[in-house]
Amino acid sequence: MRHTIVNCTFECHAGAILEIFNEVIRNTTALYDYKPRTTKSMMDWFQVKTTGNFPVIGIEDSRGMLLAFGSYGTFRAWPAYKYTVEHSVYVHADYRGQGFGRIVMQQLIAEAHKNNLHAMIGGIDATNTSSITLHEHFGFKHVGTFQQVGFKFGCWIDLSFYQLLLETPTHPIDG
Secondary structure: OOEEEEEOOHHHHHHHHHHHHHHHHHHOOOOOOOOOOOHHHHHHHHHHHHHOOOOEEEEEEOOOOEEEEEEEEEOOOOHHHOOEEEEEEEEOHHHOOOOHHHHHHHHHHHHHHHOOOOEEEEEEEOOOHHHHHHHHHOOOEEEEEEEEEEEEOOEEEEEEEEEEEOOOOOOOOOO
């Protein structure tokens, strides 16, 4: 299957991203949300990405259908965390297991290097072996699990954190 890596925009991709988000919310514990997101929430989401200069990277097939996307954003709101981001990667339900998550993750890591970041953090449902395997493939290390911090589908769920340290920035500064 031919595919193209794209920088996602609200105008071109909000509907497809919303569809992927909402399928994940309805059917998985990859997002700890209960209610489907709205078009308004996508406007806000893209505004945060634009304001923070955070990438939204997607993969489209030859027809322009969004197969997968990923992004990163602020890890924590205090200034000393400026070299750390938390990322997410989502793949359309019909295209999981075909390597699209790897392509998106590779692009996110490249963007983090380019933007002089030092640490990438992924919060993953502890039972999501596909996502854990993906992260480990790229050298992410398990740095901790918070037990029973989520409750979804009638069960307590654990949240594991995986971290990748990058060699950038070469000259970090305080302030």
